[in-house]
Amino acid sequence: RYYNTALKDCPEVLDELDGFTYFDDYISLYPRTFPAITHLVTGIETDFSRSRLEYFDYAYKTAPMLHSLKNAGYDINIYTDTYYGYEDASSMSSYVTNISHKAEYKIVDRDNLSLDMLRLSLYRALPSVLRSAVGDIRTTTFDKYVEYSTEKEVFSTDMKDIYELMTASDFTFRETDKGYSFIHISGCHLPNIYDENFNPVSEDDKWNSVFAIKQSFKIINEYISEMKKMGVYENATIIITGDHASIGSDSKDPYYAHMTALLAKPSGVYEGSFESSAQISTENIHATIMDAAGLTL
Numbered sequence: 001r002y003y004n005t006a007l008k009d010c011p012e013v014l015d016e017l018d019g020f021t022y023f024d025d026y027i028s029l030y031p032r033t034f035p036a037i038t039h040l041v042t043g044i045e046t047d048f049s050r051s052r053l054e055y056f057d058y059a060y061k062t063a064p065m066l067h068s069l070k071n072a073g074y075d076i077n078i079y080t081d082t083y084y085g086y087e088d089a090s091s092m093s094s095y096v097t098n099i100s101h102k103a104e105y106k107i108v109d110r111d112n113l114s115l116d117m118l119r120l121s122l123y124r125a126l127p128s129v130l131r132s133a134v135g136d137i138r139t140t141t142f143d144k145y146v147e148y149s150t151e152k153e154v155f156s157t158d159m160k161d162i163y164e165l166m167t168a169s170d171f172t173f174r175e176t177d178k179g180y181s182f183i184h185i186s187g188c189h190l191p192n193i194y195d196e197n198f199n200p201v202s203e204d205d206k207w208n209s210v211f212a213i214k215q216s217f218k219i220i221n222e223y224i225s226e227m228k229k230m231g232v233y234e235n236a237t238i239i240i241t242g243d244h245a246s247i248g249s250d251s252k253d254p255y256y257a258h259m260t261a262l263l264a265k266p267s268g269v270y271e272g273s274f275e276s277s278a279q280i281s282t283e284n285i286h287a288t289i290m291d292a293a294g295l296t297l
């Protein structure tokens with residue numbers, strides 16, 4: 001849906017995507033960020049028989065694709081956030097380069113945290129028809145009450161944070177053809193927090209999907225533009241996708257297809273734009289990465 005909106009209302013955001021193929025029949029396995037991100041990173045599915053923490057521990061310690069890349073000499077960097085993507089980074093410290101020690105945290109606003117926990121309890125207890133009275137409350141509601149302390153800055157998937165970090169830093173790369181990075185940005189979630197220039201959004205534009213698309217591709221295109229300037233774009237394999245489809249789809253038939261956009265550029269291709277109706281899923285992403293590295297699972 002977002003990709004089709006981009007084609008119709010803001011096709012210029014796709015101008016930097018030279019050599020990419022758009023796959024119009026791609027499905028993701030899960031309809032929400034958890035466990036979709038962890039599945040994308042590790043290739044390990046969950047049947048929800050494990051708890052969240054048990055799944056994280058098993059998935060990151062198993063992760064056959066990442067272990068194969070590491071054993072083949074690849075430098076691996078994973079950029080995602082806690083809770084949705086992982087819990088304890090030490091479970092992947094043996095093969096991921098950008099791991100710091102476990103961060104300490106403290107509660108910075110106990111009073112308002114208590115109030116929002118009360119609101120959450122009310123939301124869970126009330127009948128569905130009355131829940132709107134509690135107001136908007138979600139996991140991210142509680143993020144502002146926690147402050148992390150670590151030697152390295154904890155990665156944030158917030159679009160504005162990422163864009164400001166990118167534009168304030170020089171683009172660098174390691175002199176090796178064996179590098180793999182997974183970068184997670186919050187992407188096309190509504191309601192919007194920012195407009196296309198990462199300024200606070202007006203009430204009228206909270207549900208403007210074009211703003212969400214432009215934010216995402218402002219970051220993607222900045223990254224791709226720098227890759228081109230540094231001469232590393234042509235030989236890179238790049239995959240752009242959503243980790244999940246509409247979050248409403250998990251209330252439908254369990255065999256409902258979670259349709260998600262997927263754009264991929266193989267190494268050696270840097271011109272043209274293509275389309276494919278091949279029926280593919282997340283498993284094809286993992287196979288493509290391994291094939292690009294000359295490896296097999």
